[in-house]
Amino acid sequence: MRYIEQETVVRRMNGRMIINRLFQGLFLFATLLALLALVILLYRIVTQGAGHLSLDFLSNFASRFPEKAGIKAALVGSIWLMAVVAPTSIILGVGSAIYLEEYAKKGRITTFIQMNISNLAGVPSVVFGLLGLTIFVRALALGNSILAAGFTMSLLILPVIIVAAQEAIRSVPGELRDASYGMGATKWQTIVRIILPAAIPGILTGSILALSRAIGETAPLIVIGVPVIIQFLPAGVMDTFTALPMQIYDWSSRPQAEFQTVAAAGIIVLMAVLLFMNSIAVIIRNKFDKSY
Amino acid sequence: MNTATIKTNINTAQPAAETAQQVEKDSVYSTRQLNLWYGNNHALKNVDLEIGENEVTAIIGPSGCGKSTYLKTLNRMVELVPSVKTSGEIQYRGRNIFDSDYSVEELRTRVGMVFQKPNPFPKSIYDNIAYGPRIHGIKNRKILDEIVEKSLRGAAIWDEVKDRLNENAYGISGGQQQRICIARALAIEPDVILMDEPTSALDPISTLKVEELVQELKEQYSIIIVTHNMQQAARISDKTAFFLNGEVIEYDSTDAIFSNPADKRTEDYISGRFG
Numbered sequence A: 001m002r003y004i005e006q007e008t009v010v011r012r013m014n015g016r017m018i019i020n021r022l023f024q025g026l027f028l029f030a031t032l033l034a035l036l037a038l039v040i041l042l043y044r045i046v047t048q049g050a051g052h053l054s055l056d057f058l059s060n061f062a063s064r065f066p067e068k069a070g071i072k073a074a075l076v077g078s079i080w081l082m083a084v085v086a087p088t089s090i091i092l093g094v095g096s097a098i099y100l101e102e103y104a105k106k107g108r109i110t111t112f113i114q115m116n117i118s119n120l121a122g123v124p125s126v127v128f129g130l131l132g133l134t135i136f137v138r139a140l141a142l143g144n145s146i147l148a149a150g151f152t153m154s155l156l157i158l159p160v161i162i163v164a165a166q167e168a169i170r171s172v173p174g175e176l177r178d179a180s181y182g183m184g185a186t187k188w189q190t191i192v193r194i195i196l197p198a199a200i201p202g203i204l205t206g207s208i209l210a211l212s213r214a215i216g217e218t219a220p221l222i223v224i225g226v227p228v229i230i231q232f233l234p235a236g237v238m239d240t241f242t243a244l245p246m247q248i249y250d251w252s253s254r255p256q257a258e259f260q261t262v263a264a265a266g267i268i269v270l271m272a273v274l275l276f277m278n279s280i281a282v283i284i285r286n287k288f289d290k291s292y
Numbered sequence B: 001m002n003t004a005t006i007k008t009n010i011n012t013a014q015p016a017a018e019t020a021q022q023v024e025k026d027s028v029y030s031t032r033q034l035n036l037w038y039g040n041n042h043a044l045k046n047v048d049l050e051i052g053e054n055e056v057t058a059i060i061g062p063s064g065c066g067k068s069t070y071l072k073t074l075n076r077m078v079e080l081v082p083s084v085k086t087s088g089e090i091q092y093r094g095r096n097i098f099d100s101d102y103s104v105e106e107l108r109t110r111v112g113m114v115f116q117k118p119n120p121f122p123k124s125i126y127d128n129i130a131y132g133p134r135i136h137g138i139k140n141r142k143i144l145d146e147i148v149e150k151s152l153r154g155a156a157i158w159d160e161v162k163d164r165l166n167e168n169a170y171g172i173s174g175g176q177q178q179r180i181c182i183a184r185a186l187a188i189e190p191d192v193i194l195m196d197e198p199t200s201a202l203d204p205i206s207t208l209k210v211e212e213l214v215q216e217l218k219e220q221y222s223i224i225i226v227t228h229n230m231q232q233a234a235r236i237s238d239k240t241a242f243f244l245n246g247e248v249i250e251y252d253s254t255d256a257i258f259s260n261p262a263d264k265r266t267e268d269y270i271s272g273r274f275g
Helices: A006-052 A055-059 A072-103 A108-120 A125-139 A146-170 A174-182 A187-216 A219-224 A244-252 A258-288 B003-023 B067-074 B104-110 B125-135 B141-154 B158-164 B174-186 B204-217 B230-236 B254-259 B264-270
Strands: B027-038 B041-052 B056-060 B084-092 B111-114 B192-196 B222-226 B239-244 B247-253
Touching: A006 A258, A055 A072, A055 A258, A072 A108, A072 A146, A072 A187, A072 A244, A072 A258, A108 A146, A125 A146, A125 A219, A146 A187, A146 A219, A174 A187, A174 B104, A174 B111, A174 B174, A187 A244, A187 A258, A187 B125, A219 A244, A244 A258, B027 B067, B041 B067, B041 B222, B041 B239, B041 B247, B056 B067, B056 B230, B067 B084, B067 B192, B067 B222, B104 B111, B111 B174, B125 B141, B125 B174, B141 B158, B141 B174, B158 B174, B174 B192, B174 B204, B204 B222, B204 B230, B230 B254, B239 B254, B239 B264, B247 B254, B247 B264, B254 B264
Parallel strands: B056 B222, B056 B239, B111 B192, B192 B222
Antiparallel strands: B027 B041, B027 B084, B239 B247
């Protein structure tokens, strides 16, 4: 006896085909919707803000007159902030990931730590702001400096970097580790010469995406008490500063209509910085990418 | 590259090795009452084996009999698996490899390993071979060049890759990759080479090349090879150990094992009745 009747298969074929096409259409719709939202956003921002973009906008400090308002302090402040966040979070994050993947014995404690790292990635950024306020601003008396804000931001994105780096390290084939250990290499030599070079595209992609998140975060900076209007450039990490999202937030909440244009121009600058960082991530990934 | 000096090196090195061999035809490894557990799984039971110098020792047996585990115990790679426990001892050249003052790194410098699946690093052929010497501190480019050539010649693949040393090792065929891996193991100038089913992922022609290579290498190295392929064991080995369920059932010269096995289970296995 045959279990599969050719006629029944043919009879049912139409229904299967319809469902197949239905889901294809649904997924296409979902993709287009996201794309549409992005296009509308970009269109609005660019049409609104492009007129205000000029070299003066980049080189002027904030002002209460919209036509004179510039983004210099915020742009430089954000760059300073990244200069603190990038090394702090990448060194700590990759270090933790290496420890968890290569050194730590798998057991209850590592499972517990792992679970908490994943949970931390979901904690709202304003909570990290409160943490930063308590530890860095008050307890360590760093005030509302670049260093305090940088450390707070580093804590915020640390879980994301750790998880991304762990994924990248885990995806390095075990045979490569075996080959290295089999020749008498120490753990450290294996990590530096084999594992990290193979994992670097993944680690850097994850790190730069995390940094992109940090450069756009406002809530922790507000909680820490980072000022908006600043008429000087920070000279060191202990100085106070302002950042792009703070400045944009301030402009967009002002009553004068002209400031909406200024805010849009600020958003264009922020997006340009983000795009620049993401393209670095792409370049690095392509440069180091190796297939196994 | 200075080929003349390398040739003379090889020529002077060989007679010295031969005389040393005649003076002391010792065992390289002697395993006594070795037991090994993966968690609660008793994988090796009271293994006693003497492995001779400049011989090819084949380890055969059905899947899961502990032959690969035993091989990986010889350079303590088995300890990379968490929850492994061992008892008993393995003397390598008179020293117990489980001694706390015997570092695994030192042991693995003397005992090279070739794995089941070709596993070159995603680096150039040159950097693959130079990896071992470099981790052991050799930086001089001229010395590295000589080691690379000598190792590739030793693995009989120099002529095939000499013009593409800077190409990625992933770009060559699987059979060539495996010989690159053998050359990489030779580059640390080991005493023993462990081979874990080195031809199971290769086509017949590449397999033949690796087998011929094993025959040449035994002049200078002691080789222990795990194989699924009984014809291979019969073709290339001097001695054969038959493992079953974690025990050594029979260990003798390959001729004796294959022509006149003492144990019924060995006979059943080599005549293809199970496994």
